[in-house]
Amino acid sequence: MIDNHILAPVFIHLFTAILQLIAWRKTISQRFLSVGGAFIGLLIAIRLFAQVYNEGPLHLNASNWDAPFGIVFVADPLSTTMVLITSIAGFAVSIFSSIGLNRQRMLYGYFPIFHFLLMGLNGAFLTGDIFNLYVWFEVIIISSFVLMTLGGRKAQLEGAVKYMSMNILASTFFLTGIGILYGITGSLNMADLALKIRDFPNKPLVGVTSIFFILGFGIKSAVFPLYYWLPSSYHTPPSAVAATFGGLLTKVGIYAILRVFSLIFIPDDFTRTLFMVLAVLTILTGAFGAMVKPNIRRLFSYLIVCHIGFMLGGIAMFSKIALMGTVFYLIHDIIVKTNMFLIAGFIRQVRGTMDMNKLGGLYKDYPIISLIIALVLFSLVGIPPLSGFWPKIYLFQEAFIEKQYFFVAALIIGSLVTLYVIAKMWADVFWKDVPADVEVENKFETMPPFKKILLVLPILLLCGVTLYIGIQAENIILLVDKITNELMDTSPYIRTVLGDKAFEQ
Template structure:
């Protein structure tokens, strides 16, 4: 446990150092085993990838601290912490690789690690959720691997920078478009977009809250990262693909929002909100202009921090009341006002109350949607935001504000904890809440970072030159 927290802290410090280096100096590359690109595996640290690594390290540090109390000793003895770090390793490897097959390998590391974390404990609901999760991810990997095979067959390379130069030169662009569809389906399943999202609400409510926090904050964002990497570097969206992405974005927002509207279990509700807000990001890729890409990447940054924190908060609520059924909750604000106000900051950030972190990216996405006459997408953002507001207001009213019924009072396990263990549960929530506040209150800096990321997505020359020297 101590080694895990120390390792995550070291990882955070290293990722901050790497982020500052890339921010000041530009793209860095590393050739594995000194095999020059495009023949060997190359790792590429551009601003987009190191931003994702930095966010991963912040989320991992918070979850590692929370896990010290939030994960039972039996699960720890079954190897929870080593598997957790394998998962983080897989995420970092996927964000930094510049080779498609190596990306597939890192995806498999993530899938295997997450499957083990899902099943630790062996409860029936966990096993059912794990089977659905694994089945859909195997299907996604099949599409991914098929796309890799076709791409290698028509280009003779799997280096992303080399592919970016060779794909436009292929005479038969129809086979390129077909290959792009394979990747769209594969990464679409991993991102939980409509109509491929059903596995997520069926599995994310089953593991411990610490595990669900990593899943909710990071796993779907890996799929989104891959979509943005592929469909800006390799397959620049044509008009058809833009329409596809916008349609997926709108339907994902609506299905996720309406799904969250009818849920009474906190984690099931949060699972549908994950789906809803993924639609905001996918729609930004569909608009495919600088303003939309800035908004989409900004929203990813915000969403990783907030969603990770919300699942930790769900775990804390379970510790406080022994249930996550909103109908059986209440009275938390009266009993724990300071903790409730801390949680309120996170909820306000999720909703997008100005000037918190959720407000600014929506502003960019809405402005871009209206400028491009994408009125359905703009309307879905507004509707999805209002439903999110309604759902979060309902959660606050039911869980924190209303009086607890004597018939529904349960044992408060939080009070039984020693002060140090209480701190270990609340501290990571405070860390991520501060990160969300930093993102919202320092929006100018985040916009500068995302603006540069958007420029690198639109003009891929710096990426290919850094990797290939041409």
């Protein structure tokens, strides 16, 4: 079905950014515009998700050029779910940003760039054109680079150089793969590529081409050994920026792998083995890196790497149950990781530092907020019946069936290390007393009441979503089942874009 509203999640953030550029020096207006635009974007995402869930995939041919000759946008269960989760996270971060950032950074253009980033994310999820996916990736990279350097501190610039260098390398691999694909098929439309690649006789060339995409998406996802830029850069920007990065940016790479390797490059034995080796090494690297980090955001950065390996392992097995685990974990991880970095920002606002050696006594001072944070931490660890528990069941189940015992061991180690570092963080930051040689800052107490509410509200909002995902897991399982059915059988996607004629031989 053709629907012109597919691009609404993109345009709402574009228009919000333009209005904020007009109000460049008026930071109060920018805050209201940001929260309002993010809220409208959330409503649009809910509407689009509901329509696709109830009526099936939608598409839009840009300028009315029929596929595969024109640029096409496709809204299927996977893409609309990603848009919805992105909109929830974006709305929470926009509220936190209105309080958690100083005015000087707002004057540098934080809010319009933030909405350009959300625009790029939604565009990447909705595009049905492989070159257009590259273009949206560039929008994301440029926006995120500006956000990372906002304020111009030395640590930010150092982290941004590493971030930008690796992402330029990823884009080079990605663009090279696209060039080869176009050279051998004459098409850039992903649905059309799916049909042409299956009939292409030179399978070794197709395999070599897929390696370029693995390298490109692997760097963006922070997969071993291409992950080191992430923990070196995600701790440097403001917490609102780090929350957007930690929750969303690496997950775009996982989405791209799911989309391209279910639609175009169906994984063969070599590709699945490669993915599995990378998954195990990614889990172990992230887990062991997290064990030695005293800084909260550095710890969370390594946990991002560790849990990317969980999702990549599901893709490596490439069965229905394994993909259900990957997609479920993807939904859970975006919400939880965004919230974790917001929690880190809250701790910095309250105590002025994120060094666990200098922290303590938060539970004593703020018991209710600490209990809310504890629920988020339990969800991250995967305590049943919270959101992180259910996808691991699918991953463990399929790993045993497929006899992937190295992956089982890595899952156990990654889960136990996550439990250990989160328990240590809770003990150091919330449970123990403040060290005697540390002067306690109580910035939170001096804030006006409305600022306190706006600082805690996004954490509470995302905690509520996390609890829903865990406690109402049967609803998420139904959604994940629908998504994985269309990942395993891509004919509905292809038929949506190309029509029934695509299957007429």
